[in-house]
Amino acid sequence: MIDAFVLEKIESILKYCLNNHLPFFTYRLPNSDFIKIGIQKDLNLMSFQNVTDLQSKQGFVMAPFDSNDKYTSWFIREDIGFSSENINEEEIQNLNRFKNELDFKENGLCIESSESDYFSQLDEILETLKGKSLKKAILSRIQIEKNDKSLDSPSLFVQLCQYYPKAFVSFVSLPGICSWMGASPELLLKSxxxxxxxxxxxxxLPVSSSNLSDIExxxxxxxxxxxxxxxxETVFKDNSIDKFEKKGPFTVKAGQVAHLKTEFKIERNLSFEDKAKMITALHPTPAVCGLPKLKALDLIKAVETHDREYYAGYWGPLEANGDFxxxxxxxxxxxxxxxxxxxxxxxxxxxxxxxxxxxxxxxKAQTLLSVIKACKLS
Ligand SMILES: C=C(O[C@H]1C=CC=C(C(=O)O)[C@@H]1O)C(=O)O
Structure with missing residues (x-):
């Protein structure tokens, strides 16, 4: 449990960054009580093409679903760092020295997917699946909630951390570009x-009782x-990884739903280049794209009427020693x-x-909606 006083300080740092256009990332790893904030002093964000370009960098990575798309893969520097374990009042006061001017607002309006559009898109996918050359494709949609002054995003982030201790809870703000917040149950790659x-x-499957063994x-x-x-396993093989530990599949709870999960662990020192190759090969996995990957990607782009932007992309912290x-x-x-x-x-x-x-x-939408509603009421 993180102390309420510390959570208040975290909220106030995030508010300062939002009001003063400082790019930031904040996250809480699964099963951890440690909230990290990284702030970049200026608006010169670094984009990257290849994960290998990020070697020895310390900060946060945010990549879109489709990197060939018009969405950029971003790297946010950690010029100033705070964590729930070292909230120092003096350093918070020092933040006042940093602010950026920005005279325009992000205009990333989204259009909600209608129920009828969703069903006709799903029919199109089912029709293609009959051809047998495609095994699986992920169909997504957008659901819109009103944002207004009654909702405070820093406090929503803190609430999400408390509601979902097993998720990767994160909030990223890139002034003039975009802001995203989520509570992900899915690891892409950790080193x-x-x-x-x-x-x-x-x-x-929806979880109605707390007993996961009831799920069939x-x-x-x-x-x-x-x-x-x-x-x-195919990606491992293609990358000459023949020794690894595999556990599962077993049932895990993620918010209001349960999933099947298999865990893979490689206990060997891999070079940053090898790990970067693996990230590129894994993303997007058949959990968010489909199988075969390129066929599914083409179909998703043809069928979905929205851009996925950073949804089903990947994000997370990167350390200078190559851990991520x-x-x-x-x-x-x-x-x-x-x-x-x-x-x-x-x-x-x-x-x-x-x-x-x-x-x-x-x-799945309830993961965020239930907390948004609770925050709006409070
Ligand atoms: C694509 C999503 O979930 C993925 C992860 C777990 C279970 C999934 C499923 O059952 O379809 C999806 O593959 C999403 O939450 O938008």
Whole structure:
């Protein structure tokens, strides 16, 4: 539990950054009580093409779903750092020395996906799946909530940290570009102390009781999760990784839903270049894109009427020693002055039942919606 006094200080730092156009990232790793804030003093954000360009850098990475798209992969420097373990009043006061001028607002308006559009897009995917050359594609939609003065984003971030201790909770603000906040259950790749880890997370059912052993997985969910697991093993093989530990699949809870998860661990020192290659090969996994990857990507682009932007991209901290913890940007929303645009999706296979897929996206949206509502009421 983080002390209420510390949480208040964290909120006030984030508010200062928002009011003074300082780019920042803040996050809380899963199963941790440690909130980190990194602030970049100026607006000269670094974009990157290849993960290898980030070697020896300390900061935060935010990459879009499709890097060939018009969305940039960003790296945010940590010029000033705060954490829940060293909130120093003097350093907070020192922040007053830094501010940026910005005379325009982000204009990233989103359009909500209608229910009828969602169902016709899903039909189109099901039709393609009949051809057998595609095994799975993820269909996503946007749900919009009004943003207004009654909602304070720093306090929403702090609330999300408290509601979802097992998620990667993060909030990034790039003044004049975009702001995103989310509570992701899915690790893309993590590297720490010469260990590299990833997970295959897919298959979704609503959780009604707290007893996860009551959940009975159907063939559709088992298959769609196995696609992700198999894909990870193929990436390992292509990268000459033949020794790794594999655990699962087992059931995990993520907010109002449960997923099937397999954990992979490589206990070997990999070079930053090798790990960068693996990030590029894994992303986007069949948990957010589909299988085969390029076929699914083409279909998603043809069928979805919105850009995914940073939804289903990846984000997370990067240390100068080459360690990182990158998560898939899920259960997430783009924040603008008037809108909270929630992005939610689900894996479609030949066995998908359209109504169930729709309901699944509704359940996933509750991860953020339930906390947004609680914050608006308080
Ligand atoms: C694409 C999303 O979830 C992925 C992660 C877990 C389970 C999923 C599923 O059951 O479809 C998705 O693959 C999302 O939350 O928008």
């Amino acid at each position: 720490e102390n010469n260990k590299t880890e990833t997970v295959a997370l897919a298959g979704t 997985w159907g063939a559709k969910e088992i298959e769609e999760q196995a696609f992700v697991s198999d894909y990870i 913890a990158l998560y898939v940007n899920l259960r997430t929303m783009k924040i603008t002055e008037n809108q909270l645009s929630l992005f939610v999706g689900g894996g479609i296979t030949a066995d998908s039942i359209p109504q169930k897929e729709w309901e699944e996206t509704q359940h």
